[in-house]
Amino acid sequence: MIFFKISLHLAIDAGQISMTDYLLKIGANPNVSDYERSTALHNTAIIGSLDICQQLILKGGTISAEGDSFTMPLHLAVGACQLSVIEFLQKNGAPKILDPILFGRTEHPYALLQR
Numbered sequence: 001m002i003f004f005k006i007s008l009h010l011a012i013d014a015g016q017i018s019m020t021d022y023l024l025k026i027g028a029n030p031n032v033s034d035y036e037r038s039t040a041l042h043n044t045a046i047i048g049s050l051d052i053c054q055q056l057i058l059k060g061g062t063i064s065a066e067g068d069s070f071t072m073p074l075h076l077a078v079g080a081c082q083l084s085v086i087e088f089l090q091k092n093g094a095p096k097i098l099d100p101i102l103f104g105r106t107e108h109p110y111a112l113l114q115r
Contacts, residue, residue, distance in 0.1 A: 009034055012043045012052055020052050030061035038067040045073035045089070048082035053089070063094045 008028045011019040020040075024030065030040045041061045044052045057063065064072055074094040077085040 006032055006034055006040075008032070008040045009038070009043050012040055012047065012049070015047060015049065017049065017051055017055075021055060024055055024059045030056045030059050031065060033065070033067065036068050039065045039073075041065060041073045042067050042071070042076055045077040045082060045085050046080045048077070048080060048085050050084045050088055053085050057092055063089055063092055 006028075008020065008023050008030065011023055033039050039061065041053065041056050041063070042065065044056060063074075066072055067076075072095065074086065074089045077089060
């Protein structure tokens with residue numbers, strides 16, 4: 001198996017907002033997944049960049065894209081305690097997390113408890 005990272009993912013991982021914006025302007029597909037089935041939005045949810053998150057959604061990024069183990073960007077944002085990204089994803093139609101670890105709590109308070 002060949003492992004690869006997509007240039008858009010690399011720019012996001014490095015926190016390069018201007019490079020991410022440039023790549024999206026020249027037609028980078030925000031829904032292409034890497035070898036872990038992660039999209040650019042998955043990576044952004046982990047690092048917590050609200051600006052990049054907004055850019056990806058405006059360019060057609062899929063909020064409900066599933067990566068490895070069926071994780072969606074919202075799962076990763078909750079796990080990384082990225083409150084602004086959690087709120088943004090919820091306001092823009094992210095599916096609710098149905099996970100027993102939340103013990104009936106919504107995503108936002110769960111992330112607050114993890115801080």
